[in-house]
Amino acid sequence: MIFFNFRGDRGIEISRTFEEEDFSEFDRGRRPRVMYAGMMQYDGDLKIPKRFLVDPPAIDGTMGELLAHAGVRQLAISETQKYGHVTYFFNGNRSGKFDDQLEEYVEIPSDMVPFEQRPWMKAAEITDRVISEIAGGKFDFIRLNYPNGDMVGHTGIYQAAQLAVETVDLCLGRLMGAVRAAGGIMVISADHGNADDMYERDKQGQLLVHSDTGRPCSKTSHSLNPVPLYVFDPRPDSPWRAAQAPDAGISSLAATCIALLGFKPPAHYDPSLLERNS
Numbered sequence: 684m685i686f687f688n689f690r691g692d693r694g695i696e697i698s699r700t701f702e703e704e705d706f707s708e709f710d711r712g713r714r715p716r717v718m719y720a721g722m723m724q725y726d727g728d729l730k731i732p733k734r735f736l737v738d739p740p741a742i743d744g745t746m747g748e749l750l751a752h753a754g755v756r757q758l759a760i761s762e763t764q765k766y767g768h769v770t771y772f773f774n775g776n777r778s779g780k781f782d783d784q785l786e787e788y789v790e791i792p793s794d795m796v797p798f799e800q801r802p803w804m805k806a807a808e809i810t811d812r813v814i815s816e817i818a819g820g821k822f823d824f825i826r827l828n829y830p831n832g833d834m835v836g837h838t839g840i841y842q843a844a845q846l847a848v849e850t851v852d853l854c855l856g857r858l859m860g861a862v863r864a865a866g867g868i869m870v871i872s873a874d875h876g877n878a879d880d881m882y883e884r885d886k887q888g889q890l891l892v893h894s895d896t897g898r899p900c901s902k903t904s905h906s907l908n909p910v911p912l913y914v915f916d917p918r919p920d921s922p923w924r925a926a927q928a929p930d931a932g933i934s935s936l937a938a939t940c941i942a943l944l945g946f947k948p949p950a951h952y953d954p955s956l957l958e959r960n961s
Contacts, residue, residue, distance in 0.1 A: 687722035691776050692767045693941070695727035698732035726771075728779045732890070743866065746937040750824060752952070753946060758822040760812060762805035763793035765828040768874075773826065782924030789820070793830075802835045803850040810854040811868035814861040824944060827853065836877030837948035839901030844878040852888060859915055868943050869915040874933055876906035912936070925959040 684701065688694050701719040709890040720734040727739060750757055759769040769777050770788050776855045780786040783857065791805045798804070806829050813827055831847035838844070855871065871890060883891040883900040916923060923943070926935045928935065938955040940946035948955060 684717045684719045685722065686719070686732075691725040692771060694721055695729075695731050698852075702732055706780050711756075713727040713824040725776070725829060726778050728764075728777060739776065740779075745773070745775040746941065747774045748781050748784075749949070750942065750944070751785050752786065755824055755944060756822045757786045758789065758813075758816055758825045759827075760789040760791070760809060760825070761810060761828040762791040762830060764804070764834055766790040769826050769828050785870060797838070798835045798847075799838040802831060802843040802847040803835065804829075804831050804847070806831055806850045806854045808879045810857050813858060817858075817861040817867065820860075820865070824940070832873070832878040834904075835876075836854075836881070837903050839881065839903040841881045841901075844881055848878055859917075862915060863917040866918075869913075870936065870940060870943070871911075871913040871915070876908040876910060877904075879908055880906035907909065914957065922959050923957045924960050926954065926956055928954065928956050932958055 684852060686694060686701075687696055687755060696770050698719070698721055700706055701714065701717075706714075716736070719732060721732040722735065723737045723739040724735040725731055725739070745758065747759075758775075759773065761769050774781070778786070791808050791812070793805060794801050801879070808827065809827055813825060816822055816825060829851045831851050832844070835844050835847035838888045881902055885891055892898060893900060912931075914923070930952065936953040936955040939957055941948045941952075942955045942957060
């Protein structure tokens with residue numbers, strides 16, 4: 684059995700069901716007696732899977748690693764659906780922490796129901812915890828992910844996606860109040876679009892409709908639209924302004940956040956999207 688997938692989280696899940704004698708996350712049924720191998724090793728820390736065909740790429744010098752080495756206290760939080768994105772993926776396919784004393788990871792269990800039935804998901808619980816941590820002042824850098832727009836967008840149900848977006852909007856408003864009170868800065872972006880484009884279109888941009896009903900065809904995949912970046916700095920004398928960045932991408936967010944924290948981004952990072960006022 685050779686499993687190949689570019690998504691490490693799914694590779695880890697299926698590898699565990701084949702390899703672990705005492706696997707207990709769910710009833711996997713009868714485990715087939717096969718030699719199992721992954722296309723690559725999806726977790727080098729936990730050695731999952733034990734057999735693999737291609738050495739995984741070594742990803743070092745990630746933002747989380749640099750901040751940990753600089754003594755920055757970090758919180759990573761999301762619900763189950765995106766917990767791996769603020770931990771494992773964020774750290775360059777690394778499941779462990781860089782510094783147990785400086786980092787805290789919080790996973791809020793997701794509801795086990797179809798996303799369109801609860802489009803608000805766990806956004807309120809994430810927000811409650813983050814607001815509490817902001818007020819407590821324990822962390823210098825907090826990263827969080829609201830899965831609503833992505834997961835509910837995949838359902839293709841417009842009304843549910845609208846509620847999902849409104850939920851995140853409400854929660855961001857609450858976070859802004861906490862950030863303002865703490866004298867912090869909030870950076871808001873996304874890794875891709877989904878709920879921004881809920882209907883299929885042809886190459887000319889015209890809506891595609893079902894021939895039998897005449898209704899627009901729902902789109903359940905990620906969109907290719909550019910994602911926005913918002914920087915909320917409540918200080919009236921903020922020293923930052925938007926930089927000229929014609930090739931801006933989400934990879935530039937690392938240097939942007941590092942600069943906002945008062946550090947100089949590494950030279951090999953894509954440049955910051957902000958620069959200091961002259």
